[in-house]
Amino acid sequence: MVTIYDIAEHAGYSIATVSKALNNKKVSEKAKQKILDAVEELHYTPNSSARTLATNKSWMIGVVFGENLGIGIAHPFFSQVIEGFKKHAELYNYDLLFVSRHMGLGQETYKHLLHRGVDGIVIVQSHGEDEIGKLNHAIPTVYIDRPTNEPGTVYSDNLTGSKLAVNHLVENGHTKIAHIMGEQTTFAGIERAKGFKKAMREQGLPVREEYLVDGGFYSHAGGREAMIRLLSLNDRPTAVYVAGDVMAIAAMKVTKEWGLRVPEDISFVGFDDIKLAKHVDPALTTIRQDKGLIGQQAAIILLDKINTQGSTQNVDKKMVPVSLIKRDSVHRLA
Amino acid sequence: MVTIYDIAEHAGYSIATVSKALNNKKVSEKAKQKILDAVEELHYTPNSSARTLATNKSWMIGVVFGENLGIGIAHPFFSQVIEGFKKHAELYNYDLLFVSRHMGLGQETYKHLLHRGVDGIVIVQSHGEDEIGKLNHAIPTVYIDRPTNEPGTVYSDNLTGSKLAVNHLVENGHTKIAHIMGEQTTFAGIERAKGFKKAMREQGLPVREEYLVDGGFYSHAGGREAMIRLLSLNDRPTAVYVAGDVMAIAAMKVTKEWGLRVPEDISFVGFDDIKLAKHVDPALTTIRQDKGLIGQQAAIILLDKINTQGSTQNVDKKMVPVSLIKRDSVHRLA
DNA sequence: TCTCCAATCGAAAGCGCTTTACATGTGTAA
């Protein structure tokens, strides 16, 4: 391995000067040039561990994924958020460290992150206990789509999303509107349901108990089951607002299996705007979450925290706007 | 920060002994116990940079994602593969480092990985130049779904996959079978097309030029366009084998838009078995790739390389089996 | 009691870098 000593010798300067030259500290042009030449010639690559040890700065951000459904990185929503996060963070030369997590979101994970010396932590898990937050530790942290005591959370404007969905349905003549809720232990699920009820009330529409069904963790199976319950009702809704696209797609499918037409008999509005939403039949009208922007905002907040380290009053929460994407799954009632 | 010195002092031993105790080297039971107690009491966490510096082992594996379509981590196929990889790697206490890649898959990326001192590299990119492979460097590397000169690649058995698809179609009475190919600069795209032709020949069926259309990078748009070309033919195929599920779903959609019935008028077989394959209408018959297993195999190969460092003859290539998943998109011809 | 050996522990060097505090050299003003 070629070290700073080799460069120093080759260039005829001390290692201190080499270090300065490489870190853009004050050295003469001549020295800098000679050193850079040597670096080039010897194919020198600085050792990040040594640098981290000396500076106490790792240029790594720890990523903690929840275990929801055990899919981790492959989660359709979170992976896009992280992609947005990464795009921003790498502009500032941070790498992302995905740590082992057979330990869960607990003390062990935090200890491991501490061990790794990450400069910041981004937590991507929508439910479960917030053990790390409780530790009130020293590492700057940002949360995505999850409530927390600590400042630094980014999430979609779920309330407005629900409102957009309900209003769109109402504008199309629907009054018998059901809601397939997301898991009621998740922040998003709770907020969307809350938004649904609020929007219905604002429209002067009743929120019927039997039109409120829990679809669980946003899965196909959950959406299917929830829809079956709705279909089994004597007085079926004419439209259903579903708290997640995956559930919505499953719901549409089972509706068709029951011999009903979508959207003529039952209309659907989803939430997320996953890639396939526009490719199913009928194309799904949905509330789009800007995953990339969520990730980017989280990165901005975290980098700010890292750079100011509590000196300034940090951003508390950041709500990212959502939008209604009209496609073909909503029918206009006569 | 509490260091090994604090532990040493607290426990009444030297730092050397502390280090040994923590690394399960030979120390007396008594010493070990006292040291462990001190660790507990002072909330000591070892510093990985220091350890890495001293041992030249980072316990990190670098992950290089391709930029195909700019989706990176959120790629529906690769993210699942990486998830499988991670599950295995973390059993052995490795963390995954996703490095910045505004640099692409070139020398710069490799330099950065070297800088980080990762113990191994997993390359997840299906096409483009293999700059890193060319460098014939020292860091153990494994490739996923991509040909390489270096030993250490994992990929699905694309040839057999194509054969399964074609045979299934033939068994259902189809003879006019088209193929929407994946991008012909990707390994998978090439192999699947090759397998298609081979299987057709084996069945004694002609491979008609106009039944072979390129869908590009496995995207919705590509699948749609390719299908339109097929639909525009005077003599349409009765079945099409599509090299990717996303393209297949787009193809089915446009077929229905053209007023044809799926699968009665045209049958479809996809490739991948993405999550939504079974939730579209009709549910897509497809060739399943075992993404988790691919990732796991890659991890096994890489860890083996890391641990043997060229001393043994390493595994060259590893082909992961695929399977036919029968659903509702194939119609039996009378 | 003395010798010898095995078990146990510790001093110190070293991993590759940054940074402080000081030494040297150069040019400028008096």
Place this chain on the structure above:
DNA sequence: TTACACATGTAAAGCGCTTTCGATTGGAGA
């Protein structure tokens, strides 16, 4: 010519850990 300020470079310490090799100790055997 002398004094001084500034620019430039360096020695050395330190970041937190591992590991080698020698020192110390205690017990077994004679």
